[in-house]
Amino acid sequence: MTVKTIYIIRHGYRSNWLPEKEQLPILTGVDSDPQLAPHGVEQAKQLAGFISKELSPKPQLIFSSPMYRCVQTVNPTAEALGLDIFIEFGIGEWFKRNRGQIPKPLEASNMKKYFSRVSESWNSHTMTPSQEGETEEEIFNRCAAFWPKFIPKVEQQFPNAECILLLGHAASKITLGMTLMGYKNNRDYLREEDNGDGKTTRIQAGTCSLDQYKLDENTGKWHLKINGKTSYLQNGTEMNWDYGTSKFVAGSDEDIAYRRKLAEQAKRAESLVDGIPAESGSSRTFSKL
Template identity: 55%
Template sequence: MVLKTIYIVRHGYRENWLPEDQQRDSPLGDNESDPLLAPHGVEQAHELADYISDKLEPKPELIFSSPFYRCIETIEPTAKKLGLKIYLDRGLGEWYRRSRSHIPEPATIDVLSQYFAALSDEWLPETVVPSLEGEEEDELLERCRLFWEKFIPKVESLYPQVTSVILVTHAALKIALGMSLMGYQNTREFLRVEHGGDGVSTRIQASTCSLDRYEKNTNGWVMTMNGNTEFLSAGPEMNWHFATAQFEAGSKEDIEARKKAAQVANARPCT
């Protein structure tokens, strides 16, 4: 059998987006680059798990996650409900620009297994390892293209009975993975009609814990669910896109820019 359905979800709301006096220390010692989920993000993770286990069809048969803590924490409730292991792949890891002063490297599976019992090393070696020098947008898209080139045949070879998988990743990756899977050459393009867009205004949505679905047909992979948050009690939050964001998703600069934009919006007189 061949892979027919791919789900991609962004991690939940991060702890380091809260006021400093509400933040806990990450067990991995890096609150900025590898934070926990905030309590709200944990709630989102459980809402996601309930939706996947109760309503989503077809159900994912394998789970793959970025090795960053917040992604594993996001999908752990789903793994428990479905009775599945979690496979890590650095190809799904966070995007960092080349201009960043420090490129974080995720913890190893040996370290992460101390905190997450469902992790499995059966997927090793990973498909792609991102450059520790950072990536420009075109390099990220190429990473994702190479990821699919290796990932799909590997799944179909190792797990020939599996037709549906779910990937847990980050905002920029959620977009770049989807665009490369559908054959786009730029992360900033609008989606064509056959992918659920109108060619002039629709892009992949990447709010926290939002869920995308891609299905394979005779013409390739098509998007049949874009940024679904119907299962989240608070709806879409912290949406991000290459075309509208000046900073890396979730970074301090991103959060500060969002705060300033909100202050400006709130200061505008009513008309």
């Protein structure tokens, strides 16, 4: 059979996005590999409820980035559907070349110590991101090279699978989608046939947001049918990110600092209008930016 439906989802709200005193420890010992915040755990449960009860067709296979927060996000869905989780480095995080040391995520054998649903029966290195980091062009090239290797590999190992789910990060979620549909770069606007208008619409990448891609079997082309769905989340879209308007890598310290700065500026402006002094905000006052 042929893979005909692909869901791509971003992980939930990260612990290191909270104020420092509220952050949870990194369990894996891998740099930049935080747990989900309690809010992210709730998002993962809400996502699992939607997928298991409402989404159609249902995923038959689950693939996750090797980062803890990604496996943690998709684990409730795997539990609800009774599926294994396959680790796949090809959909992993984007680290820029100027970052310095690039984190080396856990292999499936070690991640299985934390999540029993993780299976070692998949060769996790369809593609492996460079340990020197990647430019925006290089992550695009990585994802473009990923699909021609990954889909035939899935169809060979799981010949009855028509619907699969990939759980990754904002940058990889967007780039995987753009390369799957045959766009030339990460910043293109979506054409009408891909649920866009060609002028303003890009792939949305809020936390725990879901995209659905369908294969046109007549043309062999993939099209985006659901873009960044978050209606199943109690707080809707949070921490949305894209290559065109965001100044920093998604979820990085610089990104979070910038979002907090914007939130504080907006709060001060609001207090001036209302004539009420601005108060210190909650840990997620900037989360919908």
